[in-house]
Amino acid sequence: MAEHDEILAEVRASPMRRGVGLLVIWCLGVLLLWLVLTRSPANAGFQLLLIAIGLGALWVGELLRRATTQAIELTQEGLRTSDGEVIVPWDQIASVDRGAFAFKPSNGFILRLVSRAPLRWRPGLWWRWGRRVGVGGVTPGTQTKAMADIIGLRLQSDRAARQDSL
Known part of the structure; x- marks a missing residue:
């Protein structure tokens, strides 16, 4: 690293906050997908919405996991x-x-x-x-x-x- 690249300050994810954040987001995604699987399909549009939000939550959780390694x-x-x-x-x-x-x-x-x-x-x-x-x-x-x-x-x-x- 060159001298002009000296790091003046650094911010890293707190392990505890990172873990809690991942747990909450992943649990939300799993819970929504579980609801779709265990409930009768009264409204197909609503179930598709729950699937989309559940998969979206799992995706955001993965983005959070990757981002917070930096x-x-x-x-x-x-x-x-x-x-x-x-x-x-x-x-x-x-x-x-x-x-x-x-x-x-x-x-x-x-x-x-x-x-x-x-x-x-x-x-x-x-x-x-x-x-x-x-x-x-x-x-x-x-x-x-x-x-x-x-x-x-x-x-x-x-x-x-x-x-x-x-």
């Missing part, structure tokens, strides 16, 4: 996953918000971006939609708070540097 890393270049996928580069981050009333993931924070970015979702870890990136979910609040604080301080120092150069 970590989110904050580097000098921006935010990325531990497998190298760039979530957002520094020059696209406009602000960070971890307030109680922010629309953010559990135990996480929200980044507002300079411009729109493609839709991306890693259940339990992060999502990107339009001009927002949400980090958190099954992550420990201490790790996400530290990462948000570092981002906030860097944004503040970048703004001060721009003011000084004017």
Whole structure:
């Protein structure tokens, strides 16, 4: 790894939260499919809906399982996953918000971006939609708070540097 790739902060899924999240989602999927198999088909449309939701829950559980094996890393270049996928580069981050009333993931924070970015979702870890990136979910609040604080301080120092150069 090059020196400019130094990791400033890292967020990983909490094993307990990850396990509970997977258990709940997979149990929902199995329960819905079990209902279809054990109940008489009074309404075929309703049963198809239950099958679709049950399979969808199992699919989301698998996405959660895969996503939470990764970590989110904050580097000098921006935010990325531990497998190298760039979530957002520094020059696209406009602000960070971890307030109680922010629309953010559990135990996480929200980044507002300079411009729109493609839709991306890693259940339990992060999502990107339009001009927002949400980090958190099954992550420990201490790790996400530290990462948000570092981002906030860097944004503040970048703004001060721009003011000084004017």
